Amino acid sequence: MPVPLFDLSRLGPRVDEAVKEAALRVLGHRGYVLGAEVEGFENDLAAYLGGGHAVGMSSGTDAQLALLMAMGIGEGDAVISTPYTFFATAGCIHRTGAEILFCDIDPATFMMDPESLRSLLASLKRGPEGFLLSPKGNRLRLIVPIHLFGALCDMDGLGAVAAEYGVEILEDAAQSLGAEYASKEGVKKAGLIAPTSYVSFYPSKNLGAAGDAGVALCLDAEMAEKLRRVRNHGMEQRYYHKVVGGNFRIDAIQAAVLRAKLPFLDGWNATRRANAATYREAFTAAGLLDRVTLPAEPHLASGLKNHHIYHQYVIRVPKRDAVMAHLVEKKIGCAIYYPVPLHLQECFAYLGHKPGDFPVSEQAALKSLALPIFPGLRGEEIQEVVGGIKSALD
Numbered sequence: 564m565p566v567p568l569f570d571l572s573r574l575g576p577r578v579d580e581a582v583k584e585a586a587l588r589v590l591g592h593r594g595y596v597l598g599a600e601v602e603g604f605e606n607d608l609a610a611y612l613g614g615g616h617a618v619g620m621s622s623g624t625d626a627q628l629a630l631l632m633a634m635g636i637g638e639g640d641a642v643i644s645t646p647y648t649f650f651a652t653a654g655c656i657h658r659t660g661a662e663i664l665f666c667d668i669d670p671a672t673f674m675m676d677p678e679s680l681r682s683l684l685a686s687l688k689r690g691p692e693g694f695l696l697s698p699k700g701n702r703l704r705l706i707v708p709i710h711l712f713g714a715l716c717d718m719d720g721l722g723a724v725a726a727e728y729g730v731e732i733l734e735d736a737a738q739s740l741g742a743e744y745a746s747k748e749g750v751k752k753a754g755l756i757a758p759t760s761y762v763s764f765y766p767s768k769n770l771g772a773a774g775d776a777g778v779a780l781c782l783d784a785e786m787a788e789k790l791r792r793v794r795n796h797g798m799e800q801r802y803y804h805k806v807v808g809g810n811f812r813i814d815a816i817q818a819a820v821l822r823a824k825l826p827f828l829d830g831w832n833a834t835r836r837a838n839a840a841t842y843r844e845a846f847t848a849a850g851l852l853d854r855v856t857l858p859a860e861p862h863l864a865s866g867l868k869n870h871h872i873y874h875q876y877v878i879r880v881p882k883r884d885a886v887m888a889h890l891v892e893k894k895i896g897c898a899i900y901y902p903v904p905l906h907l908q909e910c911f912a913y914l915g916h917k918p919g920d921f922p923v924s925e926q927a928a929l930k931s932l933a934l935p936i937f938p939g940l941r942g943e944e945i946q947e948v949v950g951g952i953k954s955a956l957d
């Protein structure tokens with residue numbers, strides 16, 4: 564039985580109708596750029612998150628770039644992130660002119676590890692003004708941990724290390740909208756744990772647009788004003804440019820579609836979690852747990868329902884490429900997120916890294932395999948996926 568990796572049509576006719584109605588409404592009133600549709604979505608999203616400010620952007624990538632620009636990050640600065648993730652995070656840091664410093668990940672969770680962060684920060688020297696400097700002499704301004712695959716980083720752990728060294732955190736919540744974290748200050752939703760954050764609404768995300776879209780999130784009203792300026796060429800008054808920005812505006816159609824889909828998000832996330840539980844049962848029943856490592860659930864003990872929202876279901880498996888080839892032959896959807904860690908990407912060769920520099924990220928890139936997890940995936944399809952992996956490994 565073929566199994567798709569992802570199938571948007573499984574969201575069903577109710578969602579299709581809501582999306583069409585929203586898009587047609589915008590086509591009807593022709594208010595395509597900013598305005599009430601965008602503000603409506605931004606307000607609904609902030610209410611869903613329980614506070615803060617949401618500034619709709621043309622993509623998750625542009626949301627991050629706008630945040631970095633609003634913070635004034637550029638040449639002479641350095642920003643820390645991880646090498647095992649989607650390219651955008653490091654790409655944006657590079658585009659501002661800042662230096663990228665990589666920090667390796669935790670082998671169980673795939674995310675920034677507070678201890679690796681601590682040893683990286685401890686290795687940096689302080690300049691005469693008291694700021695931490697990269698080995699190239701750039702001022703460390705920011706740390707960007709990534710909540711990968713729908714799980715959440717150890718934000719209290721990372722926050723404590725960052726505070727000890729006086730550096731701020733910008734949270735990449737591109738893949739984690741709806742996830743909840745039991746911080747030492749109380750329960751927070753991904754996107755509002757650190758002072759600034761961004762989310763992607765790429766169509767395959769848990770909350771996906773009908774095209775590209777994203778949002779920048781922040782706790783501070785002044786930062787939100789800066790972000791609104793930056794997304795619109797640095798303008799407040801038309802044709803008067805306070806700062807240099809870009810065209811990072813979210814389309815009104817996308818905002819309307821996202822606003823229509825937002826009420827479904829918690830239900831979809833619950834379905835993804837139920838699919839993960841079915842995988843666990845199926846892998847256990849198949850006797851594969853000695854060979855296959857299932858995704859970690861680092862915050863299960865918090866007791867929060869949305870401790871993980873399973874944007875992706877990424878296992879680690881021996882002979883990964885052979886297993887993948889076997890699944891592909893059986894028309895079972897699967898993918899490698901991500902095959903080449905960022906420190907070894909051709910475009911970052913100028914950073915001078917070599918294989919072995921970030922061994923945990925390199926191992927993750929060699930062993931990980933993403934399986935279907937989307938809402939609407941059927942129990943018998945999960946059995947088929949697990950059966951396919953068993954026949955490849957036995």
Ligand SMILES: Cc1ncc(COP(=O)(O)O)c(C=O)c1O
Pocket residue numbers: 622623624625648649651652709735737738762763764765775776777
């Ligand atoms: C971790 C991460 N960061 C950033 C982005 C960039 O978002 P977008 O594709 O909306 O530009 C993505 C999107 O796939 C992502 O997964």
